[in-house]
Each structure stands twice: as C-alpha cells, then as structure tokens.
Amino acid sequence: MKERTIASIDVGTTKVCTTIADVNGSGALQVVGVGIVPSVGLHKGLVVNISEARESIRESVKKAEQACNYKIDSAYIGVTGRHVASSNNRGVVAITRNDRIVRPDDLRRVLASAQSIKVPNDRKLLHVIPRSYGVDGQAGVENPVGLSAFRLDVETHVITAAETSLRNLVKCVRSIGIDTEDLVLEPLASSEAVLTPDEKQVGVILADIGGGTTDVAVFKDGSIWHTSILPVAGYQLTRDISIGLGLPFDVAEEMKKRYGSVIPVYEKKTESKAISQDGHGASYQDLCDIIRARVEEIMKLILLELPTSEYETLVPAGLVFTGGSSNLAGMATMGRDLLQLPVRVGTPASLPGISDSLCDPAYATSVGLVLWGARNSGRQIWRSRRFGTALRRLALRITDVFARK
Ligand SMILES: Nc1ncnc2c1ncn2[C@@H]1O[C@H](COP(=O)(O)OP(=O)(O)OP(=O)(O)O)[C@@H](O)[C@H]1O
Ligand SMILES: [Mg+2]
Numbered sequence: 001m002k003e004r005t006i007a008s009i010d011v012g013t014t015k016v017c018t019t020i021a022d023v024n025g026s027g028a029l030q031v032v033g034v035g036i037v038p039s040v041g042l043h044k045g046l047v048v049n050i051s052e053a054r055e056s057i058r059e060s061v062k063k064a065e066q067a068c069n070y071k072i073d074s075a076y077i078g079v080t081g082r083h084v085a086s087s088n089n090r091g092v093v094a095i096t097r098n099d100r101i102v103r104p105d106d107l108r109r110v111l112a113s114a115q116s117i118k119v120p121n122d123r124k125l126l127h128v129i130p131r132s133y134g135v136d137g138q139a140g141v142e143n144p145v146g147l148s149a150f151r152l153d154v155e156t157h158v159i160t161a162a163e164t165s166l167r168n169l170v171k172c173v174r175s176i177g178i179d180t181e182d183l184v185l186e187p188l189a190s191s192e193a194v195l196t197p198d199e200k201q202v203g204v205i206l207a208d209i210g211g212g213t214t215d216v217a218v219f220k221d222g223s224i225w226h227t228s229i230l231p232v233a234g235y236q237l238t239r240d241i242s243i244g245l246g247l248p249f250d251v252a253e254e255m256k257k258r259y260g261s262v263i264p265v266y267e268k269k270t271e272s273k274a275i276s277q278d279g280h281g282a283s284y285q286d287l288c289d290i291i292r293a294r295v296e297e298i299m300k301l302i303l304l305e306l307p308t309s310e311y312e313t314l315v316p317a318g319l320v321f322t323g324g325s326s327n328l329a330g331m332a333t334m335g336r337d338l339l340q341l342p343v344r345v346g347t348p349a350s351l352p353g354i355s356d357s358l359c360d361p362a363y364a365t366s367v368g369l370v371l372w373g374a375r376n377s378g379r380q381i382w383r384s385r386r387f388g389t390a391l392r393r394l395a396l397r398i399t400d401v402f403a404r405k
Contacts, residue, residue, distance in 0.1 A: 001025060005032075006181070007064070007075040008369030009057060009173065010189075013042045013212030013235065014324065016056045017366040018064035020072060021353065023374050031353030031370070033070065035063025044212040044231050045080035045186075047168040050175075058176045074179040076373040077169060078365050079126060080186040080213050083162035086227040088131070089114050092153040102135065102144045106152055114156040124166055126185055127159040131223040140221075157224045159185055181373065187217035187227055189368035190322045192375070194346030194361075195219065204317035206346070207302050208364060209233050209325035216302055220314065228305045230298070234325040237294050244290045245282045256328075259284060262292045263330035291328065299338055311341070318342030324362035 002022040010017045020033035037059045041052030065071060091114025095106060107130075115128045133141040135149035144152060161183075170180045190208045191200075200219035208215040211234045218226040237260075242252035255277040265272075265285040273284040302319070303311055318341035321331055326345045335343030348367035350359050358367050 002030075005070060005072070006370055006373040007072040008077070008189075008366060008373060009060065009075045009178075010078045010186070010363075010366040010369060011042065011047075011053070011057060011169065011172075012039060012078075012210055012365070013045055013233075014210070015039055015362070016060040017358075017363060018057075018060040018072075018075070019358070019366050019370050020064050020068055020070055021351070021370045021374070027374055029351050029353075029370060029374055031351045031358070033064035033066075033068035034357055034366075035060040035065070035067065036357065037063065042212065044082065044235075045210075045229070046083075046165055047172055050168065050172055053172050054175050057172060061176065061178065072178060074181045075173065076181050076189075076369045077173060077183050078186040078189055078369055079161060079166065079169065079183045080210075080215050080229055081161070081165055082213070082229055082231045083165050084126070084159060084185060084227070084229050085123075085161070086157060086159045088225070089117055089128075089156050089158045090153055091115070091156060092151060094151055095149050100148045100150060102147050102149055102152055104145055107133075107145065107154075110152050110154045111156070114154055114158070117158060119160055122163055123160045124163045125158065126161045126166075126183055127157070127188070129157045129159075129224050131155040131157055131225070132221070142222075157227070159227060161185075182376070184369055184372050185215075185217075185227060186365045187215035187229075188224065189372050190215065190346075190364040191217050191219065191224075191368065192371040193348035193364045193368035194320055194322055197222070199317040199320070202317045203313075203315040205302065205306075205311075205315050205319045207319060207321055208323040209298060209321060210323040210362070210365075211235050211325075214298055214302065214323070216305060218306065218315065225314075226307060230301050230305065232294075232298055232301070233323065237291055237325065240290050240294050241287060245286060247277075247280050247282065251277050251280045254278065255280075255282065255287060256291065259287060260291050261288050261329035262295050262334045263288070264292065265289070292334070295325075295328065295331070295334065296338060299335060303339065315341065318344075320344055320346040322346045322348075322361040322364035324360075326361045 007020045016039045018035040021029045021031045039056040041049035047053045091110045093110045133144045134153040191206045201222045203220045206217045214230040216228045238253045242249045332343045
C-alpha cells in the first residue's frame, strides 16, 4: 500500500531527469514516472541561465507527471559543482543525567555540536553525516543509544557549498512551483544506487563522470570519508575530439557516443579504419587516442585529489564508475590497468515500476536521489518550503491525525 510519494530532480549539465516514486509502509519504492529532457542553461553542474534552466526543468517535470498523472509539489534535488567542499569534523557532548544512559536526544545534541563549525557567510551546510560515534574515548561505536557514558562524541563528514549556487538552483525549481525537499550532493546520491554495503565497508571510490563534472565520493568503514568534484568530464572529451579532428561539436559528440572507446587501437597509420558521422570523416585510431588521453587524465586526477596517496590500503574494493561517460567501451579494463585497482562500471539496479529507462550509469544519480529520499525523509538539513505549502501540509497532517482517531 502506497504511504507517500517522493520525487527527485537530477539537474545535470547535459540532461534533466525527474523521477517520481511511490513508497510503501516498509520503505519499498515503485517508480511511477520518469521525465528525461536535454538540459540548457547549465555549465559544469551550475545554473548559468535561470530562465533556460527553468524551462528544461519544467519540461522534465511535466513529462514525469504525465506518465503517472500526479502533480508533484516538492522534490529532492541533486547538487554538484567545484564550489562544494568537504571535511571531517568532530562533535562532543557530556551526558549529565544521573543514569548516564545515552538517549536518541543525545545523538541529536552531539550532531548539533558537530554542526556548530564556523561556516563562512557565503557558504551553507549541505550535509553533516555521522561516520561513527565514540563513548568515553572508545571509538568506532555504530549506535551508542542505550550505552552508559560520561562523554559522547561523533565523527562527521561535513559538506558545504556556495550559497549563491544553491540559491540559484532552489530558485529555479521554485519558480515552477516545486519546493526543495532536500539538496543532496550528487555523488552521495549515485553511491546509494550502485555501491554495495561490503564495498563501502572495505573502502571504495565512486566516480560519476557526467557531462560537466566528475563527482568523487570515497567510502571507508561503512561511511563517507571524502568527497570532491572535478570540473572535467564528457564535455571536455567532446571538445578535444572537435578540436583535434576539426569537427563541429555536435558531430564530435555523436562520433564519441557511437564509436568512442578507450581500448588501445594497434593499427598502422596507413591502415587506420575510417569512420564517418553526418558527412564528416575521421580515423578511428585518432578518435580513440584523443579519448584515451583525456580519460587517462581524469582517472589520474581522481586519485590525485584524494587526501592520501596510499590508496591501495584506503580503497581495496577499488573504483566504481557511473555517469554517462562511463559508457565508453573499455573503461573498466583501462581503469584496472592504469590504477592497479579493481574497477567496475556501476549501473543502477532496476527499481520496480517503469524504470527500465534508468538502467544506465548516466541515471545513477537520479535513482540514488529517490533512494536517498526514501531513506532520509525527516532528516533534511536544507528544506525550503513556501509558507503556504508548509501551512497546507500542516493542515493535512492535522486532518490526518483526527481522521485516524
Ligand atoms: N555511449 C557513450 N559513450 C561516451 N560518452 C557518452 C555515452 N553516452 C553518454 N555519454 C556522455 O555522457 C555525458 C552525460 O553524462 P550524464 O548524463 O551522466 O551527465 P549529466 O548528469 O548531465 O552532467 P553532470 O552530472 O556532469 O552535471 C555526456 O558528455 C555524453 O557525451
Ligand atoms: Mg550527473
């Protein structure tokens, strides 16, 4: 039985994807509507033209709504961009009650204390994620509720982002009548869709190579350890091809998707296979050499951006690629050869409902956003409701309580 409906909007640099899903009492999802449209007005994950971006979002939402005949008034929204920063932080509180038993309220207090870090005026907290708790100096406690302690501390992963970028995104979505249920960092969302609990436990990197950005999230000991956003992805690949082979951008894009591969081509120049697209010709080997050089750079950058160079011990489970660019043939093999780590491409598992169109690494963020929404409802940090909507919801909730009596 459907208990509630959640929606997510992945506002990507190349596409906007709205997903609507029903959630039942046990938290299981049923996708009922998907709307995918090309995006305009975005650059490297950021809104650069509000009116253009708004139209893309409107189109995508309309498509998803038409598929299920629902009207959505709020959604989980993905956030990315070079302005995102992260750090690991601690919070500490004393348990002063006579029984010294840790209660849920103490968890809230200790998390609030971890949130009280100094965030510059032009930045906003996006996530404060508890990584592990400690009681009286004993670290690595998963759930301290019920334990006796004088002191409770928490290790958190804190993610902040530029306020103006967040505001532009929220404003864009609100201008079409949709409130922001929560803003979710995109690699965190993608990881919900493709990583296994085991990978997160032993240590794994998720790298979502999209159109404008490569979003990186590192998981260790079951929780998030590091996040970073690189401003290079599929768009730069296409630009390299366009410049390198002297082709119009659109032709280079189509050629990349149709023939692109990172598997080395061993051919003599004179025998190189010729490929063509929309009346333009090129050498297959040249195309693959250009793509390979840029992908190699991206893969090396992913590791260089990590705060440690000991990545074999940090991430024994290796690297999982998502994002549209991970569709390039040979990504996993090249990753394994270059980085000497296990590498796979992560395709989101199909959710019940009409979600076949989402079974592509490009939709890991979209699928992950609804999974995140289903799991984290009620724990939002960034919640923007218009006053009218908030009142309407409150009225509905009160009516509901009386109706149940
Ligand atoms: N088969 C393919 N081969 C190579 N590249 C592909 C293929 N399919 C899609 N891409 C590339 O994937 C990119 C789009 O990926 P994705 O949909 O994950 O990005 P996005 O979410 O719109 O952008 P971002 O997350 O960076 O804001 C484009 O650059 C596109 O060229
Ligand atoms: Mg994306």
